[in-house]
Amino acid sequence: MAIISCPSCNQQISDKSICCSHCDIDIANMTSENLASKQRVNKIKRNQSIQVQTFLALLMFVGGFTLWYWEEQPSESWFSILGQGMIAVGFIWYIVNRARLIISNK
Numbered sequence: 433m434a435i436i437s438c439p440s441c442n443q444q445i446s447d448k449s450i451c452c453s454h455c456d457i458d459i460a461n462m463t464s465e466n467l468a469s470k471q472r473v474n475k476i477k478r479n480q481s482i483q484v485q486t487f488l489a490l491l492m493f494v495g496g497f498t499l500w501y502w503e504e505q506p507s508e509s510w511f512s513i514l515g516q517g518m519i520a521v522g523f524i525w526y527i528v529n530r531a532r533l534i535i536s537n538k
């Protein structure tokens with residue numbers, strides 16, 4: 433028995449399995465046509481989730497700035513510390529999601 437990766441979801445499965453235990457695709461009766469459509473659907477779903485996360489990251493970034501500038505004098509309050517943390521996390525998260533989107537669309 434060998435381990436192969438599912439042609440649809442890329443999870444590790446046995447080459448003896450008839451259908452994938454992760455995405456339930458029928459490997460034995462799979463045509464290249466319905467494989468292609470399944471992969472297309474998976475890609476769209478993945479891109480949608482990345483886009484939602486990109487949006488949330490931007491929201492966090494903007495929210496961080498709002499918190500940071502909330503107080504007229506920059507201070508050591510938890511408000512501005514939280515704001516700076518949100519700016520950093522939002523920024524990194526945004527970059528990571530942009531990279532994932534580029535890789536996914538290759």
Ligand SMILES: [Zn+2]
Nearest residue numbers: 438441452455
């Ligand atoms: Zn699968």
